[in-house]
Amino acid sequence: MKTNYDVIIIGSGIVGSLIARYLSRYELSVLVVEKQADVGMCPSSANSAIIHAGYDPKPGSVKAAMNAEGNKIWHTLAPELGIMHKKTGSCVAALGEEELPVLNELLENGKANKIPGLEIISGKDFIKKEPLINPLVSGVLWAPTAMVIDPFGAVLAAAENAVTNGVEYLFETEFTGFIFNDNTITGIHTNKGDFSCRWAINAAGLYSDEVAHKAGIRKGFKIIPRKGGYLVFDAAKFQINNVLFPVPSGLGKGTLVSVTTHGNILIGPDNEPASGKEDTSTTASGMAAIISGAKKLIPTIDERNAIAMYEGIRAKGNGDRDFIIERPDEINAFINICGIESPGFASAPAIALKAVELMKEGGENFKDKKSWNPVRKPFPHFHRMNMEEKAALVKQNPAYGRIVCRCEEVTEGEIIDAIHSPIPARTYDGIKRRTWLGTGRCQGAFDYPRVIQILARELGIDETEVTKKGKGSELAFRRTKWL
Amino acid sequence: MALTYDVIIIGAGPAGLAAAIEAKKTGAQRVLIIERNNEPGGILTQCIHNGFGSVIFKKDLPGPSYAHNFITQAREVEIEMLFDTMVIDITPNRSIYATSKNGFMEFQAGAIVLAMGCRERTRSQIRIPGTRPAGVFTAGMVQRMVNIENLMPGKNFVILGSGDIGMIMARRLTLEGANVIKVVELMPYLTGLRRNYVQCLQDFNIPLELSTTIKTINGNNRVESVETLKVDESLKQIPGTEQIIPCDSVLLSVGLIPENELSKKAGVILDPLTGGPEVDEKMATNIPGIFAAGNAVTIYDLVDYVSEAGFTAGRNAALFASGNTISPADTIKILPGENVRTVVPQAINKQLSGNQVLIELRVTKDFPSPVKIELTDGDNVVLAFREKYARPAEMITLKINPELFMEKTAGISGALKVRAL
Numbered sequence: 096m097k098t099n100y101d102v103i104i105i106g107s108g109i110v111g112s113l114i115a116r117y118l119s120r121y122e123l124s125v126l127v128v129e130k131q132a133d134v135g136m137c138p139s140s141a142n143s144a145i146i147h148a149g150y151d152p153k154p155g156s157v158k159a160a161m162n163a164e165g166n167k168i169w170h171t172l173a174p175e176l177g178i179m180h181k182k183t184g185s186c187v188a189a190l191g192e193e194e195l196p197v198l199n200e201l202l203e204n205g206k207a208n209k210i211p212g213l214e215i216i217s218g219k220d221f222i223k224k225e226p227l228i229n230p231l232v233s234g235v236l237w238a239p240t241a242m243v244i245d246p247f248g249a250v251l252a253a254a255e256n257a258v259t260n261g262v263e264y265l266f267e268t269e270f271t272g273f274i275f276n277d278n279t280i281t282g283i284h285t286n287k288g289d290f291s292c293r294w295a296i297n298a299a300g301l302y303s304d305e306v307a308h309k310a311g312i313r314k315g316f317k318i319i320p321r322k323g324g325y326l327v328f329d330a331a332k333f334q335i336n337n338v339l340f341p342v343p344s345g346l347g348k349g350t351l352v353s354v355t356t357h358g359n360i361l362i363g364p365d366n367e368p369a370s371g372k373e374d375t376s377t378t379a380s381g382m383a384a385i386i387s388g389a390k391k392l393i394p395t396i397d398e399r400n401a402i403a404m405y406e407g408i409r410a411k412g413n414g415d416r417d418f419i420i421e422r423p424d425e426i427n428a429f430i431n432i433c434g435i436e437s438p439g440f441a442s443a444p445a446i447a448l449k450a451v452e453l454m455k456e457g458g459e460n461f462k463d464k465k466s467w468n469p470v471r472k473p474f475p476h477f478h479r480m481n482m483e484e485k486a487a488l489v490k491q492n493p494a495y496g497r498i499v500c501r502c503e504e505v506t507e508g509e510i511i512d513a514i515h516s517p518i519p520a521r522t523y524d525g526i527k528r529r530t531w532l533g534t535g536r537c538q539g540a541f542d543y544p545r546v547i548q549i550l551a552r553e554l555g556i557d558e559t560e561v562t563k564k565g566k567g568s569e570l571a572f573r574r575t576k577w578l
Numbered sequence: 579m580a581l582t583y584d585v586i587i588i589g590a591g592p593a594g595l596a597a598a599i600e601a602k603k604t605g606a607q608r609v610l611i612i613e614r615n616n617e618p619g620g621i622l623t624q625c626i627h628n629g630f631g632s633v634i635f636k637k638d639l640p641g642p643s644y645a646h647n648f649i650t651q652a653r654e655v656e657i658e659m660l661f662d663t664m665v666i667d668i669t670p671n672r673s674i675y676a677t678s679k680n681g682f683m684e685f686q687a688g689a690i691v692l693a694m695g696c697r698e699r700t701r702s703q704i705r706i707p708g709t710r711p712a713g714v715f716t717a718g719m720v721q722r723m724v725n726i727e728n729l730m731p732g733k734n735f736v737i738l739g740s741g742d743i744g745m746i747m748a749r750r751l752t753l754e755g756a757n758v759i760k761v762v763e764l765m766p767y768l769t770g771l772r773r774n775y776v777q778c779l780q781d782f783n784i785p786l787e788l789s790t791t792i793k794t795i796n797g798n799n800r801v802e803s804v805e806t807l808k809v810d811e812s813l814k815q816i817p818g819t820e821q822i823i824p825c826d827s828v829l830l831s832v833g834l835i836p837e838n839e840l841s842k843k844a845g846v847i848l849d850p851l852t853g854g855p856e857v858d859e860k861m862a863t864n865i866p867g868i869f870a871a872g873n874a875v876t877i878y879d880l881v882d883y884v885s886e887a888g889f890t891a892g893r894n895a896a897l898f899a900s901g902n903t904i905s906p907a908d909t910i911k912i913l914p915g916e917n918v919r920t921v922v923p924q925a926i927n928k929q930l931s932g933n934q935v936l937i938e939l940r941v942t943k944d945f946p947s948p949v950k951i952e953l954t955d956g957d958n959v960v961l962a963f964r965e966k967y968a969r970p971a972e973m974i975t976l977k978i979n980p981e982l983f984m985e986k987t988a989g990i991s992g993a994l995k996v997r998a999l
């Protein structure tokens with residue numbers, strides 16, 4: 096096994112994966128270590144999925160700059176990497192006269208952050224665009240540059256593109272400490288052994304405080320995890336056209352109601368304390384809060400039509416809560432990125448480029464890689480094709496003709512693609528995240544046995560070794576008695 | 579190029595098989611069943627327990643044997659069948675699009691029978707909070723894993739829901755060596771058949787706790803425990819009654835939903851109460867030439883009546899395809915009234931010919947002593963029936979002579995309501 100790299104990135108969330116992708120254009124050997132079994136598990140795949148326009152961070156903050164710049168980059172990066180996205184724009188809806196002044200404050204804030212196209216629309220006009228909105232709507236701040244994205248798909252796309260261009264990923268590999276030579280980082284310890292490097296980058300998200308502490312810096316900085324849960328609705332049950340936020344409260348951006356790239360409707364998040372950084376359990380009180388919050392915007396929501404629920408964890412910092420992106424003076428060869436809470440996803444491309452910039456300032460001499468290919472083509476997606484395209488695809492490869500997931504129309508061909516992709520899916524959930532299999536109305540009731548068979552066959556393992564999300568989550572533990 | 583058939587049936591379960599056989603017998607030349615599984619029989623292929631066929635065969639058959647009778651007949655009358663083939667779209671003018679490893683196909687049908695069966699309600703639909711580990715399954719999914727794939731998905735089970743599939747799986751898992759700790763049911767009554775309670779739970783000493791639900795599911799990789807909780811008569815949770823039950827699997831048997839994504843694409847109107855298409859006594863939907871039968875229409879508990887409905891749909895589909903159909907006459911709407919939850923068919927033609935009319939209904943509450951089922955047109959009782967008892971879990975089938983129906987409803991212009999008293 097190779098143990099010597101130019102750059103080691105700790106963490107494969109959206110920030111780590113985009114850094115990997117941007118570094119892959121240079122003549123460097125790059126390793127990403129990820130303690131989970133897949134890229135972007137949480138929170139990079141469990142969030143509101145909004146590429147915020149950038150009107151709400153405090154003017155002059157790092158957040159404000161990164162958000163504005165990140166939003167701009169996503170508009171070209173998403174198509175380049177074949178990431179599902181919808182250029183929806185977003186709306187903050189004021190209910191009643193008393194909430195109207197907040198829209199003006201946001202508008203002014205947005206102007207200070209140089210966010211293009213912001214305007215306030217009257218409630219009357221907005222109801223025509225969004226008939227299900229609470230009739231009390233008095234005005235709306237319209238931000239045309241906001242968009243929705245497929246968050247896991249985005250992390251995966253960045254990581255796949257990085258791997259295609261030579262970056263290596265190691266999963267179930269947990270960083271446990273740095274190796275120092277005086278005040279220069281020369282490598283890392285992991286549960287899979289030591290690796291040496293010329294640069295180390297902390298992109299550990301929720302754990303970025305602990306990684307920074309191991310580097311001996313930011314001792315006072317601490318991440319306090321807080322939960323943010325969601326309910327997903329079958330789009331057939333109610334339709335909206337926009338990304339709708341309430342006016343912000345002290346706690347954050349409030350409960351949104353949003354379209355998703357996949358055509359479902361998302362409501363959330365709540366804001367409950369988490370018992371730890373891995374506490375992604377949903378609670379009845381949290382779900383009740385989400386539903387009542389969302390009903391303020393769309394009063395006719397019927398919670399019985401929810402088809403899925405999940406929880407994300409916010410990486411809430413204890414200080415002024417601005418992003419930390421730095422090359423600390425006291426250590427050489429280290430880029431430290433901490434406290435990337437919302438709008439971290441929207442900001443991620445800018446954060447990643449900033450990290451590369453800091454390496455340059457730190458003396459790294461980047462040489463372009465001639466073979467670099469910035470474009471990633473996504474695998475075929477049967478469900479989203481028209482009849483002619485479907486027919487052509489099945490003709491080209493019969494595996495795309497066999498539908499395994501009935502609700503989302505995911506085919507065997509797509510599952511095989513996912514298993515043999517640059518960042519291979521090795522679990523049921525891995526396939527689910529890549530193909531949307533099992534995410535529809537029946538939540539996998541039909542596909543489970545079939546996916547177990549395909550995974551076992553393609554990975555060359557026994558069906559009893561197939562897991563939902565890694566070791567310990569086997570879906571069957573033995574054969575039945577008589578066979 | 580579209581392949582042309584007189585009648586195309588979607589789904590080779592008992593409803594679809596019966597429809598195909600009857601369509602052929604009625605004179606349809608080319609009859610095709612399209613089935614997404616790799617064999618015919620529908621849900622019955624995994625129902626290896628007894629209890630099928632008491633009405634049609636006067637026998638107590640396992641599901642596969644019941645299906646086998648129909649499959650044999652279907653082969654005899656030369657029904658064409660396509661397996662491992664999924665229908666993905668239907669249009670109101672009866673074009674059908676399907677896909678399989680053999681290619682992408684387009685069909686044109688003289689008439690269509692929708693017989694797609696049902697799917698199970700899931701954890702998200704009843705919103706059980708907690709973590710998302712492996713080990714949370716729906717009952718039908720486990721039935722398939724155990725009976726068809728020969729895979730044991732767990733060792734220690736808690737079952738939520740006292741529906742038939744849940745109880746049958748409690749017994750099946752016990753026979754396979756698993757430990758079924760208990761069955762918990764939200765309602766104050768059993769939601770499945772009594773006979774299944776006796777044969778599947780009592781006989782195996784599996785406790786049933788009524789008025790109880792699962793509050794949370796715990797465990798990271800695999801289920802580690804569930805927390806149960808009592809509810810009062812209005813189904814409100816009673817704090818302080820929580821109990822932690824260590825287990826590695828949760829089986830959900832919390833209801834079935836008719837499968838109708840395709841029906842919607844074809845513009846078929848669905849009844850919000852049944853979740854299936856609105857049909858008349860011919861099993862005709864609002865779209866001319868599109869018929870429906872079986873669990874896709876309403877959730878049946880006896881397969882025999884599924885087959886009956888399939889016969890009716892198949893016969894009328896064949897007549898429609900051959901142009902021998904009476905132009906849509908006046909219909910009388912049939913609506914659920916007092917103490918009745920669902921009624922199928924939702925309309926009956928005023929002009930009836932030959933065959934018995936079946937009305938399938940479910941009541942909203944337990945009637946332990948004899949109960950009157952009445953069809954009324956507001957004030958007057960038009961037809962009355964007696965049942966020894968009525969329970970929400972058991973569908974009631976009324977069999978009506980067509981002449982009698984026409985005679986009794988001759989002067990009626992509005993709707994008929996079905997009530998239970």
Ligand SMILES: Cc1cc2nc3c(=O)[nH]c(=O)nc-3n(C[C@H](O)[C@H](O)[C@H](O)COP(=O)(O)OP(=O)(O)OC[C@H]3O[C@@H](n4cnc5c(N)ncnc54)[C@H](O)[C@@H]3O)c2cc1C
Pocket residue numbers: 105106107108109110111128129130131134135136137138139140141142143144145146147268269270271298299300301302322323324364407408409410435436437438439440441442
């Ligand atoms: C509820 C919620 C809603 C949000 N909504 C939005 C939104 O709409 N728009 C927006 O822009 N932002 C939003 N965000 C914020 C956004 O999701 C995050 O800012 C972003 O995902 C952070 O990405 P990251 O790569 O920094 O961190 P992470 O996603 O946390 O990735 C860090 C990775 O590092 C790995 N790791 C950690 N420790 C180690 C170790 N010791 N060894 C190896 N690997 C390790 C982790 O396993 C993880 O994969 C939301 C966040 C939440 C929680």
Ligand SMILES: Cc1cc2nc3c(=O)[nH]c(=O)nc-3n(C[C@H](O)[C@H](O)[C@H](O)COP(=O)(O)OP(=O)(O)OC[C@H]3O[C@@H](n4cnc5c(N)ncnc54)[C@H](O)[C@@H]3O)c2cc1C
Pocket residue numbers: 588589590591592593594612613614615619620621622625628629630631663664665666693694695696718721742743746837840871872873874878879880881882884
């Ligand atoms: C666990 C269980 C236990 C039962 N026990 C009994 C019992 O003891 N006694 C009794 O009388 N009844 C019992 N029943 C009820 C009986 O089995 C059902 O009522 C009957 O199977 C319903 O038949 P169906 O044809 O409507 O649906 P199904 O049997 O579900 O058949 C529908 C078919 O349509 C196919 N299909 C769906 N969509 C498509 C598509 N898009 N393209 C192609 N094909 C498609 C499906 O693959 C399936 O094969 C039980 C049911 C279950 C689930």
